[in-house]
Amino acid sequence: MTSPWTEYRASRAGDAQARLRYLDRTVRLLFPDAGEARPHSLLPHPVLPRRLVPRRWWHPGRRIMVPSGEDTIETYLGEALSAPVRVVLHVRPARRANRKPILEAHTPDGLAAFVKIGDTGRTRALVTNEARALGLLADVPLKTVVPPVVLHHGTWRGLSVLALSPLPVRRGPVAADLVAEAVGEIGRLGRTHRDGPPGGLAGSGGRGPTGEGDPVGGNGPVGGGGPAFPNGPADGPDGFAWHGDFSPWNIARGPDRRLLVWDWERFATGVPLGFDAVHHFFQRALRRTDPATAARACVTRALRVLAPFGLTAAEARLTAARYLIALADRHAADGHSPLGPPARWLGPAVDFEEALI
Numbered sequence: 479m480t481s482p483w484t485e486y487r488a489s490r491a492g493d494a495q496a497r498l499r500y501l502d503r504t505v506r507l508l509f510p511d512a513g514e515a516r517p518h519s520l521l522p523h524p525v526l527p528r529r530l531v532p533r534r535w536w537h538p539g540r541r542i543m544v545p546s547g548e549d550t551i552e553t554y555l556g557e558a559l560s561a562p563v564r565v566v567l568h569v570r571p572a573r574r575a576n577r578k579p580i581l582e583a584h585t586p587d588g589l590a591a592f593v594k595i596g597d598t599g600r601t602r603a604l605v606t607n608e609a610r611a612l613g614l615l616a617d618v619p620l621k622t623v624v625p626p627v628v629l630h631h632g633t634w635r636g637l638s639v640l641a642l643s644p645l646p647v648r649r650g651p652v653a654a655d656l657v658a659e660a661v662g663e664i665g666r667l668g669r670t671h672r673d674g675p676p677g678g679l680a681g682s683g684g685r686g687p688t689g690e691g692d693p694v695g696g697n698g699p700v701g702g703g704g705p706a707f708p709n710g711p712a713d714g715p716d717g718f719a720w721h722g723d724f725s726p727w728n729i730a731r732g733p734d735r736r737l738l739v740w741d742w743e744r745f746a747t748g749v750p751l752g753f754d755a756v757h758h759f760f761q762r763a764l765r766r767t768d769p770a771t772a773a774r775a776c777v778t779r780a781l782r783v784l785a786p787f788g789l790t791a792a793e794a795r796l797t798a799a800r801y802l803i804a805l806a807d808r809h810a811a812d813g814h815s816p817l818g819p820p821a822r823w824l825g826p827a828v829d830f831e832e833a834l835i
Contacts, residue, residue, distance in 0.1 A: 498527060505530075508579060510545075511546065513550075514546050514547075515544060517533040517544075518530050518532055518541070518544050519534070519539060519541070523539065530544075530566065530567040530569060531567075551593075555581075558639075559629065561586065563583050564584050566582040567579065568581070579594075580593070580594055581593040591630075592641070592642050594608070595638070596638030597637055601638075605640045607742075608640060608742045611745035612642070616628070618667065621736075622656070623739050624739065627642065629643055645732070647730040648730060649730065652731055656731070656735065656737055659737075660724075665718040666719075668718040669718065716749055717748070718753075722744025723744045724754035749804070752787050752789065752794070753801050755783050755784060756783060756797065760802075763775050763776070770823040773823050774827045776827065777795055777798045777802075780798035
């Protein structure tokens, strides 16, 4: 019988090999010029590859040679950021529906930008959506939320390139009331900018136009609407915005009681207030339990999660159910089932809410 330790090591080895295969494709994509090769290293260790960095003498493992030249992502970013650039390449996990190259751009002054590369139709659309969302946020006086700033958005060799300012991340727990304040501030963007920026981010019922250029891919409620809350706002319950991936790993405490928030690829409007709060709860629950149990908890604890937004118990349960359906719709649009078949995790949580949906 195979021991759990042997199975664990085998799974880690398989993950490392998948990451390295993707890394090899990414290096060939971003460094096509056959100029002088420069030595790089895999950190923290070749058997646990997470970053590909310019090599230093103390790095473990063998050298990985990466081409340089006049037509590489480093030269492109150097021109965009007006400084010499060396990049650190994140070695991405194998099983991600919207996996894309992620870089750190370093200049002589230090870390200058985080860079996302849209290398497929879907990831180009998500990168474009994030650039538009951050453009909208740049024009809004925000009290609680601190998003990154777009330093550059352009196209290189058919790839979409988005360079964002680094945020001064401080790790540690985030107070629940600060999370609620941020969710509310993001939500109100759907009413302040209900006409949205060019490209139709707002007023879409959570859905963009169909086809490759769809910026949100099913972010909002299935069918783009739903029944009004009995005691909801006069102009309807779906006039709000959401970040779209308000997960614990996409936020951090900032200075002056503000919240740093990144990864705005899934930003959309036309959803009920509180979608981000339910998403945050769900992602935390998934760290402790299986998807079906976490989904049921979203509905049963909805009133507690959404209490800061003044919803009744019925409104809260309906919001939670509609969020779960929207998430399943997103996964279907991505062609990815990270939680398993919806019949297993979604159905038991929302079937008894069918009369409300």
